[in-house]
Amino acid sequence: MINKIKYRIIILLAMLSFTACQNDDIVSANIDAMVAEPGDLLNQAFPLNKVRVEGKGLMGLKRITLDNKIDISFNPNYNSDKAFIFTIPFDEKLGSRFGVQPITFITGNGSVTKNIEILQPVPTITKTIPAVATPGFPLEIEGTWFYNISSVTLGGKALNYTLKSSSSIIIGLPANAVSGSELVIITPGGTAKKTIEFATLILVSDFDGNGTRTSWNAYGDIDSFNANTTGGPTGNYATLAWTGSTANGYNGSSAGGGTNFLSATNKDATKTFIDIDVSANVIGAQFAIQLNTIDGKDYGYNFKVTDLNWTTKTISLADFKDNYGFGQPATALDASKVNEIKVGIVQSDTPNPSIIKFDNIKIRYE
Structure with a gap:
């Protein structure tokens, strides 16, 4: 009996020793x-x-x-x-x-x-929206790793910007920005750079004496026209009023023709835009924008005012139509030949009276 107990103790000690070795x-x-x-x-x-x-x-x-x-x-x-x-x-x-x-x-x-x-990666700039920038207009910059931005400069000058996300910022381009300037975004991760090319921008008239067309006159069934109305958001502006007369069947205002606005190489209507600040006395007042060319052709684009506050209307020349805006799309419109812009009121389907206001007419080629 004693021997059995001894054997059991020996076996138990051996097992404990093995477990300890495993541990x-x-x-x-x-x-x-x-x-x-x-x-x-x-x-x-x-x-x-x-x-x-x-x-x-x-x-x-x-x-x-x-x-x-x-x-x-x-x-x-x-x-x-x-x-x-x-x-x-x-x-x-x-x-x-x-x-x-x-x-x-x-x-x-x-x-x-x-x-x-x-670590924060080096930021990158992948593209701009639009691809060709315009001085005085906002420009969206898309890229990567726009975190903790310390500065945004163009041509060495600081810019105001709005951070939309870590992959997008919107910058405000100065009106005197120079094409070919370098955009630089600096973060703790490094620096992103991109050369910014600008659109050709022609000021037609700001009604403050600046632009390629400064002497405006009206014609047709107008009630009144004033090219020097005071109190606009950027100075003087033009006001044209129509009160129902149909004696001529048309109306408008113009500063006349002259030399072409754009160079002979700027032909593409899809790359050409008209920017015009607009307002009116009543919702639904209908603008009539007419383009004349150096070779005697005319095209039109009509639109209704939807906001009585001043807004900037941008129109692609590709959206103009012949027959004063009531015909077929102007597929053959050569932007380089445009030499006159007329602004009037569509006398059908517009409130009576209609008073339109317009300012800062520009032609932009991208």
Whole structure:
């Protein structure tokens, strides 16, 4: 009996010794290095970099958490006791940020927390909207990594801008901006640059004495016309009133013809636009814009006022029609031959009386 007890004690001690040896073989999770690829950055990474984690006791990876709030997905097939790989995420909605932040790894052998620095990438400019800018008009800049912008300049001069998102900003172009100027966006990540080309912009008239056409007169069934009405948003403006007369069947105002507004190379109507500031006394007042060419052709575009406040109406020459705007699309319109712009009121389908107001007429070629 005593011998049996001795044998049992010996067996129990042997089992305890074996278990202790097994426990001695278990290695707690430990991380020696985090290496970003490409570039072999140590304990640093850019968003979307793959990071190779090296250490011991890393088998059975269960969870990776960045900055105590962002769970990182990983492929368990790329997990060994000495290494695994994951990709740095970046999601504004989840609170991603740049800078040094904790990252926690939970494995089958415990958890370990290290610090990693998320670096801000260099910003890029991919395109502008529109592709060809116009002095005095806003310009949207699309790109990447527009975070923590410190300055936006054009030709070395600071610009006001509105940040729409991390991939889009809107800048206000000065009226005296020069084509070929360099746009520069600076962030902590670096600098993005792009040469900005500007459209050809011709001021027809601002009714303050500036432009290629300054002496305006009216004709036809008008009640009154004043090319020097005071109190506009940018100075004087023109006012044309129609009170129902149909003696002539038409009306309008013009500063006459003359030399072509655009050069002979600016032919494409789809790249040519008229910008005109408009208002009226009543919703529904209908503008009639007429273009005459150096070779005696005429085209028209009609539109109704939908807002009594001053607004800028932009019209593509490709949208003009022949027969004073009531005919077929002006497919043969050569923008380089336009030498006169007339502004009037459509006498049909318009309120009586109608008083239209207009200012700052420009022709723009992109």
